Amino acid sequence: MNALDYFNARLEATVSPMDYLRLAQVEPERYFLIDVRNGPEHVRSLTIKDAYIIPQQELQERLHEIPKDKEIIVYCWDVWCNTAAKVAAFLLERGYKVKELTGGIAAWKEMDFPVSNSLNVNPSDNCGC
Template sequence: MNALDYFNTRLEATISPMDYLRCAEANPEEYFLMDVRNGPEHVRSVTIKDAAVIPQQELQERLHEIPKDKEIIVYCWDVWCNTAAKAAAFLLERGYKVKELTGGISAWKEMNFPVSDFSAKIHPSDRCGC
């Protein structure tokens, strides 16, 4: 694969936070944003605003919640996390149209884009106390 093929393939499989925000504002009915991060709820309490929360480890059981007629945008923690890539591959194998949000929630928060914080809704006994 030459450099041009690599970059074209990368652009085909990913979307930047800025591009996603612009596209979703223009055509919200075309996209389904999905937080696929695994881990305890208290560490996942901040999500991208209006994202569906379906952890990667629950995808098999929750496929019925994911629309086939929209482009699915998956995200995880950051550029170092491969959970979104695993989720994207799983969904692509099942016929979904999928892109990964580059940089995950870290890049989204760094750009001060809208988030939802559910930490107040988590019961104190659910916290690990770390």
């Protein structure tokens, strides 16, 4: 693989936080963002706003929750974490269209983009109506 092929493949498989934010604002119904980080809930309580939380370790049992008609964007901790890449490969093998959010939650927070804290959410506030 030459350098051009490498960079084209990288661009095909990833999306930057800035690009994802812009794209999701224009066509929010096109994307399905998943936080795939593993670990105790208290250390992963801060998530990207509107992300679905499906840890990698639960993916097999929760695959039915992921729509096949949307572009799936997965993220994990940061550039050193490869959990999102593992999930992306798993989903691609099953026919999903997937990209990894580069830099994970760390890059998102660094850009001061919208986040949610799942520990501050009171389940009784969500009546489902």
